[in-house]
Amino acid sequence: MSLSLSADQPAVPADADDGVWLECIECGETFAPFEDVRYTCDECDGLLEVRYADLPTFADFEGRGVWRYGASLPLEEGVTIREGATPLYEVPRLEESVGVEALRIKHEGMNPTGSFKDRGMTVGVAVAKELGVDRLACASTGNTSAALAAYGSRGGMETLVLLPAGKVAAGKVAQASLHGARILEVDGNFDACLDVVQELAAKGEAYLLNSLNPFRLEGQKTIGLEILEGFLADYDAVPDRIVLPVGNAGNTSALYKAFRELVQAGELEEGEVPKLVGVQAEGAAPMVEAIENGADEVRRWDDVETRATAIRIGNPVNAPKALPGIRETGGTAISVTDEEITAAQRDLAGEGIGVEPASAASVAGLRKLRADGVVSDDERVACLTTGHLLKDPDAAAAAGRDPEPVPADTEGVLAHLQGE
Ligand SMILES: *Cc1c(COP(=O)(O)O)cnc(C)c1O
Numbered sequence: 001m002s003l004s005l006s007a008d009q010p011a012v013p014a015d016a017d018d019g020v021w022l023e024c025i026e027c028g029e030t031f032a033p034f035e036d037v038r039y040t041c042d043e044c045d046g047l048l049e050v051r052y053a054d055l056p057t058f059a060d061f062e063g064r065g066v067w068r069y070g071a072s073l074p075l076e077e078g079v080t081i082r083e084g085a086t087p088l089y090e091v092p093r094l095e096e097s098v099g100v101e102a103l104r105i106k107h108e109g110m111n112p113t114g115s116f117k118d119r120g121m122t123v124g125v126a127v128a129k130e131l132g133v134d135r136l137a138c139a140s141t142g143n144t145s146a147a148l149a150a151y152g153s154r155g156g157m158e159t160l161v162l163l164p165a166g167k168v169a170a171g172k173v174a175q176a177s178l179h180g181a182r183i184l185e186v187d188g189n190f191d192a193c194l195d196v197v198q199e200l201a202a203k204g205e206a207y208l209l210n211s212l213n214p215f216r217l218e219g220q221k222t223i224g225l226e227i228l229e230g231f232l233a234d235y236d237a238v239p240d241r242i243v244l245p246v247g248n249a250g251n252t253s254a255l256y257k258a259f260r261e262l263v264q265a266g267e268l269e270e271g272e273v274p275k276l277v278g279v280q281a282e283g284a285a286p287m288v289e290a291i292e293n294g295a296d297e298v299r300r301w302d303d304v305e306t307r308a309t310a311i312r313i314g315n316p317v318n319a320p321k322a323l324p325g326i327r328e329t330g331g332t333a334i335s336v337t338d339e340e341i342t343a344a345q346r347d348l349a350g351e352g353i354g355v356e357p358a359s360a361a362s363v364a365g366l367r368k369l370r371a372d373g374v375v376s377d378d379e380r381v382a383c384l385t386t387g388h389l390l391k392d393p394d395a396a397a398a399a400g401r402d403p404e405p406v407p408a409d410t411e412g413v414l415a416h417l418q419g420e
Pocket residue numbers: 115116117143144211245246247248249250251252310311356358359386387
C-alpha cells in the first residue's frame with residue numbers, strides 16, 4: 001500500500017520533472033506535474049500525491065516560514081505573504097487542567113490571512129502560475145476563500161469563490177471581498193459548493209484550489225515539520241500526539257505525508273511518528289463514524305450543522321489519504337459538541353490565545369480523550385488551532401462576556417464596579 005508508513009521510496013518515473021511527479025494513491029499511475037491541469041487520476045479518478053526523487057532531512061531546511069522547507073516542496077519559491085513560522089505556545093494552566101505531561105498550541109491563526117490555508121495557497125497559487133492558468137477558484141467554508149483571494153491578488157490573478165449562503169463567518173467574507181474575489185453565494189452547503197466548483201474546473205473554467213489539489217497539501221505539510229522542529233528544540237523528542245480539527249481532512253493527510261517522508265528519508269523511526277487525532281463537531285462527523293466502524297470509506301452526510309462553520313463538512317474529500325494516516329500512526333478520531341467547542345474556545349482565550357470555534361475543537365477533543373483514558377498523563381501533545389478569533393467575531397462575542405452599560409462619569413463607573 002503506497003500510503004503505509006513503511007512504504008519504500010518509489011522509483012522515479014520517466015514523466016518526472018526535476019525529480020517531482022504526481023502519483024495516484026489508488027492505482028499508482030504517474031503524471032508529469034506541471035504540463036497539464038489535473039486534480040485526480042486520469043485512469044481511476046483516485047486522489048493524487050506529489051512525489052519526490054530526493055527527500056530532505058532536517059539539515060536541508062533553512063530560513064523561516066513555509067519556504068524554509070523548500071527542499072520538501074514542488075517548487076523553490078512561491079507567491080508569498082510570509083506565511084508559516086507560527087507560534088507553538090506554552091499553555092501551563094490548560095496543560096495542568098487537561099492533565100498531560102506537555103501541551104503546546106500550534107496557532108495557525110497567526111498566518112497572514114489568519115488561517116493555515118495560507119500555507120497551501122503559497123504553493124498552490126505558484127503552481128497555478130507555473131501551469132499558466134489565469135483564473136483561480138475554490139469552494140469554501142470561508143478561510144480558503146480568504147486565503148485564495150489574498151494570494152490570488154498577490155499573484156495578479158482573478159479569483160472566484162463559492163460560499164454556502166449565510167453560513168460563512170463575517171471576517172472571512174470581508175477578507176475575500178476586499179482582496180477582490182468574485183464571491184458567489186450558493187444556495188446550498190459547502191459540499192454542494194465543492195460539487196459545482198469541481199465541475200467548473202473540469203470544464204476548464206478555473207483552476208481549482210481546494211484541498212483536493214495535491215499541491216496545496218504540500219504547503220500544509222510544513223505545519224507538521226514546524227511542530228516537530230519545535231518539539232525537538234524544546235524536548236529533544238517529537239510529540240507523542242498531534243490533535244487537529246477535521247473538515248476535508250487535508251491537514252490530517254498533509255501531516256501524515258510529512259511524517260511518511262521523514263521516515264522514508266531516515267529522519268524519523270516508524271515507532272516515533274506522532275499519533276494523529278482528528279476532531280470533528282458532532283453535527284458533522286463522517287470521519288469519526290468511519291474510524292469507529294473501521295470503514296475504508298466515508299459515508300457522505302447530507303445534513304451537517306455546527307457552530308464551528310469551518311468544519312461544517314459532510315463529505316471530507318481527503319478521507320482516502322487521512323484514514324490511513326490516522327490508522328497507521330495509531331491515532332483516532334473523536335467528535336465534540338458545540339458546547340465543548342465553546343468551552344475550549346474560552347479556555348484558550350484564558351491563556352491569551354484567540355481562536356475561531358473550529359480551532360478549539362482540537363483542545364475539546366484532547367480533553368475528552370484524556371478524560372476517557374485514551375490519552376495518558378505522560379504524553380506530550382500538540383493541539384492545532386487552525387484559525388484566528390477575529391475570523392468569527394459573532395461567535396467570539398457570543399462566547400465571551402457581555403458589555404456593561406455605565407454612565408459617562410467616574411462616580412457612576414465606580415459605583416457600577418462596586419456593584420451598586
Ligand atoms: C479549513 C479549516 C479546517 C479544516 O481543515 P481540513 O484540512 O479541511 O480538515 C479547520 N479549521 C479551520 C479554521 C479551517 O479554516
